[in-house]
Amino acid sequence: MAKIRVIEEKCTGCGRCVSVCSFSQIKIENDKAQIMQGCTFCGACVDVCPFDAIEIEKEERKVDLSGYRGVWIFAEQRDGEIMPVTYELIGAGRYLADDLSEELSVVILGDKLENKLQILQRYPVDKVYLVDHPLLGNYRTNFYTKVLFDLVKKYQPEILLIGATSLGRDLAPRVASRLKTGLTADCTSLKVDKEKRNLIQIRPAFGGNIMASIITPYHRPQMATVRPKVMRKISPRGRSNCEVIKVDPDLSGEDNLVNIIGKVREETGVQDLQEAEIIVSGGRGLGKPENFSLIKKLAELLGGAVGASRAVVDAGWIPSYHQVGQTGKTVQPKLYIACGISGAIQHQVGMRNSEVIVAINKDPDAPIFNIATYGIVEDLHKFLPVLIEKLENLSSGKNKG
C-alpha cells in the first residue's frame, strides 16, 4: 500500500509539490495536496515542501545480505571480440570494489575464448570466471540467462554490472527477474554508500529531463546496466596475478528456443553510435538521400560515426540503427555535428548530453541552436564542402609532416 501521506494540518495548498512531481501525481483539492495512485514514492515533494507536510514512511526490513560479496562485471563479447564497454565496466567496477574493500571479478561467456584470458588479465581484476561452451558462442537469451543465473546463485556477488547494449538490455532484465532482484537500467553514474553497502545508481529518465537516484536496499545482487561511453575506460596495467576460474555450464535442460538464421548487413564498416567519440548527423535539410555522402565523408574524415534524424530514417534515406533520439539511440559523444536537423525535442533528448554540439542550419530560429555549443547559420550545401576541403588539407598536411 501507499506509504505516503499528506499531513492536512500542515499543508497550505501552495502547490510546490505539484510542480516538482515528475509523474503528475499530485493535485490540489480543497486547498490540500492530494497524492494519486501513480505515485512512485520518489520523495521530490517531501524535499520541496516548506511546511514538512508530506511524509513517506520508510520501512526498515531486516534481511541478512552478508553472504553476498564482491563486484562482478559481465564482459560482453561478439564474435569472440571483447566489446569496449567491458573496459569501462572494469573501470567503474574497480572503483566500487575498492570502496567496498572487495574483489572485482569479470564473467565472460562464449565459445573458445581461452586466448582472450591474457587480454583480461592485463586489467586490474581479481578473478575471471570463464564459461566456454559451443552453445555460448552467439548470444542467446535463454542459454546466457541460465549460465549467469547459476553463477550468481553459486558465488553470490554483491553487485553485478552489465553494459546497456542491445545484448545487455535483453539479458539483464531476464536474469534479474529470475533472481527476483532489482535492476536499474542505463545508469550514467554509480557510487556506493559504504555504511549500508548500497549501490547508488543514477540514471536519466523522461528523456534526460530528470535524473533519478535509485537503490536496491533489501536484495542482492544489486544489478545495473551501464550506458556505454559514460564511464571512463581503464587502461591495462600489465599485472596478471588474477585467478581464472573455469566453469562448466549446465545447459542440459535448455532447449534451443531461438534460432539465429542470419544477419542482414545493409552497409559495411558501420561504427556503433553509442561507442563513437564523434558523430556527424544529417537531417531533412540534406534535401535528398544522395547528399548523405557529404555526411559520410565528413564522418570518415573525423573518424566518427554517422547519425540521422528520424525524418530521414522514416523517409528511407538511411537504415534505422543510425537514428538518434527518443525512438532511436541515446548518444553521448565528445563531438556531435548536426547538419540540417531542426532539433525537435525528440531528437534533442537523444544527443543533448554530448560534450560539444555543433549545429549547421540555415534557419536561425531552429531549436537546435538552443542547445548547440557552436551554432552556424549557413546552408549546409555550401558549408560542408568547404569544411571538408579544409580538413582534408589539414589532414594530408599532417600525414606528410
Next chain:
Amino acid sequence: MHIIVCIKQVPDTEELPRVRVNPEDNTIVREGIKSIINPFDENAIEEAIRIKEKNSAVVTVISMGPPQAKDALRKALAMGADKAILISDPVFAGSDTLATSFTLSEAIRKIGNFDLILLGKQAIDGDTAQVGPGLAEWLGIPQVTYVRRLEIKDKLIKVERVLEDCFEIVEVKLPAVVTVTKEINEPRYPSLKGLLRARKAEIPVWGNDYLGLPLDKVGLDGSPTRVTKVFVPEPPPKGKIIEGDLNQKVEKLIEEIKKRDLLKWLR
C-alpha cells in the same frame, strides 16, 4: 490465434520540458501533463491488428496503471483491438519493473490462452526496456527484443532484431514475448466506426481482489528498487553563434575543435 498487447500511458514528450518547472515558482499547474500511449506500444497494437487482418486473430490489450489509463485502452480499441482490460489497484502503486512484469504476467495467466505477447521496446518515461524480458521470464517463455519486422509462420515467428550495426534474423517458437521498435509499422488512426465502438466498449478493471496476488510481490513492497531522489540536471551552458563569412565560419569552427582537442590528428 490470440495476441496480447501490453501498453502503458506516458506523459507526452512535447510536454517533457515542463518537467523543468522551477520549484520556486509556486503557480499551481491547473491540470496534469497530457498523456499519450507510449509511442512504441502503438506500434505493438498496430502490429497485432495487422496480424489479425492477415491471419485472423483475437487481440487483447492490457495496461496496468491508474484509472485514467482507460483512455489509452480505449484508443487501442478504436484502432481495432477486440478486448481491453485495465489492471488497477492502489496496492499496485509504486511498482518497479519486477513488480510490474509480475503483475502483468499474473493478469495474462488469468486471461488464459495466448500465442504471442507484444510490447513496445521501452516506455519513454522510464526508458528501461525491462518489462518485456521480465514478463517473458515470469511466464517462462522465450523473448525477442528490438524487433523491426515480424512474420508469422504457423507455430513459429520469424523476426528481424535491430542490433548496433546490423539486423539479426531469428526464428522463435510460439508462445513468445516480442518487443517492437518504431520502424516495424506506421500506426493507423482510429476510424470513425472504431471510435464509436470504443466509446461504448466495456473495459473491465481487474484489481487485486480479483487477481489475489500476494502483497509482498506487488506495488512498492514487491519492488526491489527504490527511487531515493529525483533531480533536474544542470542545463547545458548556452552556446554561441559563430559569425562571419563562409570561410571565416569554417576557420573559426576548426579553431574551436582544435582548442578543445576534439580531434586526435588535429592538435
